[in-house]
Amino acid sequence: DIQMTQSPSxxxxxxxxxxxxxxxxxxGISSWLAWYQQKPGKAPKLLIYAASSLQSGVPSRFSGSxxxxxxxxxxxxxxxxxxxxxxxxxxxxxxxxxxxxxxVDIK
Amino acid sequence: xxxxxxxGPGLVKPSETLSLTCTVSxxxxxxxxxxxxxxxxxxxxxxxxxxxxxxxxxxxxNPSLKSRVTISVDTSKNQxxxxxxSVTAADTAVYYCARVWPHFTDKEFGYYFDYWGQGTLVTVxx
Numbered sequence: 001d002i003q004m005t006q007s008p009s010x011x012x013x014x015x016x017x018x019x020x021x022x023x024x025x026x027x028g029i030s031s032w033l034a035w036y037q038q039k040p041g042k043a044p045k046l047l048i049y050a051a052s053s054l055q056s057g058v059p060s061r062f063s064g065s066x067x068x069x070x071x072x073x074x075x076x077x078x079x080x081x082x083x084x085x086x087x088x089x090x091x092x093x094x095x096x097x098x099x100x101x102x103x104v105d106i107k
Numbered sequence: 108x109x110x111x112x113x114x115g116p117g118l119v120k121p122s123e124t125l126s127l128t129c130t131v132s133x134x135x136x137x138x139x140x141x142x143x144x145x146x147x148x149x150x151x152x153x154x155x156x157x158x159x160x161x162x163x164x165x166x167x168x169n170p171s172l173k174s175r176v177t178i179s180v181d182t183s184k185n186q187x188x189x190x191x192x193s194v195t196a197a198d199t200a201v202y203y204c205a206r207v208w209p210h211f212t213d214k215e216f217g218y219y220f221d222y223w224g225q226g227t228l229v230t231v232x233x
Contacts, residue, residue, distance in 0.1 A: 001170070032217035036154075043203055043223035044154065050212045055221070087154055091217035094167035096156040 002026050002090050006099035012107040019075040021102045023088035028068045032092040035064055035073045038101075039084045048073065049091070078104070109134040111204050111224035118230050119198075125191040125229055129204030130184070137162045137182045142207035144220065145178065145189045147200040155200075159207050159218075160187055194231045201226040 003026040013019050023033065031051040036044035046055045048064035051071055061076045075082055083106055088099040115127035129143070136143060144159035158168040160178045168176050177190040191198060205220040 030213040030215075032213070032215070034217075034219045036220075043205075043226050044220070045223075046219055046221050049208075049210055049219045049221075050217055089154075089220070091219055092215070094159055094218070095170070096218065098154040098156070100153050 001095060002029060002092070002097055004088055004090055004097050004099040006086075006088060006102050008102060009100065010103040010105065012105055013078050014107045015078055015080055017078045017107075019078055019082075019104060021073045021086055021104075023066075023071045023073070023099050025069045025071075025090055029090045029092045031067045032090060033064075033066070033071050034089045034091050035062075036087045036089065037082075037084045038087065044087060047086075075104075109206065109222045111206065111222060113202060113204050113224045113227040115227065115229070117228060118232065119194055120233050121195055121231055122193055125189070125194050125198060125202075125231070127189045127202055127204075127227065127229070128186050129188070129224060130186050131206075132185070136180065136185045136187065140209070142167075142209065142218065143180070143187045144205050144207045146203045146205060146220065146223075147198075148203070148226075149197075149200045157189065157191075157202075196231050199229065199231045201228050 005024045033051045035048040038044040052064045085101045085103045110132045119125045142159045145157040158178045175192045180187040203226045204224045206222040208221040209216040
């Protein structure tokens with residue numbers, strides 16, 4: 001199985017801050033990576049697919065980059081509605097695995 | 108607008124079988140463009156993919172759960188279902204159904220969960 005790790009596990013930030021979350025795969029997955037946002041009591045929401053493509057309706061302050069084993073999710077200017085937990089997911093084949101999550105909370 | 112809704116018992120006894128159904132509305136489960144899947148999340152923990160199915164009935168399971176999982180599809184009802192046998196307390200989780208969207212890049216398909224149900228909490232307890 002491909003293992004996914006994320007760092008940091010949590011980050012405290014203020015509105016307007018730039019936030020970067022890192023995801024690493026245990027083996028190369030080309031660009032087959034997604035990012036999801038999950039708020040308490042809600043289902044995850046797809047933000048980024050194919051490592052860097054913005055899902056329809058997602059604000060442009062979200063961006064993704066990377067390929068192979070190392071990926072990043074960046075929120076350019078954190079908004080109040082962005083406080084949530086973020087998960088990466090390797091999407092290469094029907095052996096999907098998620099990262100452990102990064103919680104973004106208010107500083 | 109596509110919607111998915113999970114249904115089934117919220118409480119299951121240890122050693123019994125957990126059974127959930129996902130009803131799809133606003134779109135056809137028989138679309139050749141998508142797969143369908145189940146994901147679970149234990150309280151306070153991360154996401155775990157359980158398995159996926161194509162409308163034709165082809166299935167794909169997480170190896171760690173494969174011996175206990177069966178996913179099936181009923182195209183006449185626009186539903187797909189999950190059965191997880193021999194449950195223990197470790198199977199207590201919020202269970203989500205989701206649409207799996209194949210997207211072609213880098214000469215292969217990536218598979219992304221683009222629509223999700225609201226989730227249903229299943230507790231395993233006597």
